Amino acid sequence: MKKMIIKGGQKLSGEVTIGGAKNSTVALIPAAILADTPVTFDSVPDILDVHNLMLILKSMNVTSTFNHGELYVDPTKINKVPLPGGAIKSLRASYYFMGALLGRFGEAVVGFPGGDNIGPRPIDQHIKGFEALGAKVLEQNDAVHIKTGAAGLHGARIFFDIVSVGATINVLLAAVKAKGTTIIENAAKEPEIVDLATFLNNMGAQIRGAGTDVIRIKGVDSLKATNTHTIIPDRIEAGTYLAFAAANGDGVLVKNVITEHLEPFIAKLVEMGVYLEVNEDSIYVRGGGKLTPVTVKTAPFPGFATDLQQPITPLLMKAHGESKIIDTLYPERIKHVPEMQRMGGNISSNNGIITVGYSDMLRGTTVEASEIRAGVSLLGLALMSNGTTMIVKAENILRGYERIVAKLRGLSVDVQIIEKNTDSED
Known part of the structure; x- marks a missing residue:
């Protein structure tokens, strides 16, 4: 079993290149x-x-x-x-x-x-x-x-x-x-x-x-x-880094993207008030600024991707007000909710609707990555939290995100993977 250790309270900056889908x-x-x-x-x-x-x-x-x-x-x-x-x-x-x-x-x-x-x-x-x-x-x-x-x-x-x-x-x-x-x-x-x-x-x-x-x-x-x-660029990986950069970034350029594949996600970020510069094959996220709560409703393409409802959740906790997430495809995709609550997140789920409120008392702790997108959403929250977070079952994150530790380090993040009974590795 792998563990991921993330030191919180750091601003992401620099550039990241998205891999194949x-x-x-x-x-x-x-x-x-x-x-x-x-x-x-x-x-x-x-x-x-x-x-x-x-x-x-x-x-x-x-x-x-x-x-x-x-x-x-x-x-x-x-x-x-x-x-x-x-x-x-x-x-x-x-x-x-x-x-x-x-x-x-x-x-x-x-x-x-x-x-x-x-x-x-x-x-x-x-x-x-x-x-x-x-x-x-x-x-x-x-x-x-x-x-x-x-x-x-x-x-x-x-x-x-x-x-x-x-x-x-x-x-x-x-x-x-x-x-x-x-x-x-x-x-x-x-x-x-x-x-x-x-x-x-x-x-x-x-x-x-x-x-x-x-x-x-x-x-x-x-x-x-x-x-x-x-292979085409991974729109889910791209959306994940865009959400990280919007929530806790100080100028991040996300490269190798097909912006048409991200239109529903980009539209939701703009609706929140995130500052984006959308280029031909890259997107620059300035970060900072007051954010507005939104309602996210997943749908088959070209709607908002179900695989991005969890990665955007930490960003919603930056908005002053109450946001809603309605996953019409997988309403039971809520395993990240209790883990985020343990980190101080103002989040709850009832009858297939996830409610996310402004959260300013986030703290690092030990949480579990039950699946790929739930795990990466906890990583996003860990970047925003005070103290250090340990994510167990981190191999689930690695199933869907290529070289994520190296890419985050390239964005000035202090993160490492620890193998059971071995030293840390990338």
């Missing part, structure tokens, strides 16, 4: 097994989820190497094997191997995914999509068994009952090699889906409409990589 990467790596050639990705974040996905690839005899942000994947000697547990249990996005294996082999056995516990996240829409494509789905022995008949996968018109990023990606991965044309209606529109479609199209897929609510996929026989795919 975690939520793109965890879909792109399973997608790589659809290729008939080796695949290379650039701007890959060095996070635990990437290494766990590489372990899953290894179990299928897929070679992968990762150096300095470049990931090489060779699926040409892939073996068709069940993926019942192990690394599958460590991250939610492992379920993308369902769609990828179904597209590659016409069958898949994948254990129920793990990852952060932030409330119910059923896979019924994934199953609905697979069945529409001609697969039979059986759940047994804590695994999902998916198999097609002799005719294989076929195109279909699929209307999702709810907007689901995971289901959109999984069905897209299965349909890209199905016979005929698949139309996904009420599809998710996240930038990470566009990134995935771009990668597949560059290998010869025929996908139109990614980024809209209707995606059309004409199945192809073969996918071949000819160029390195550069």
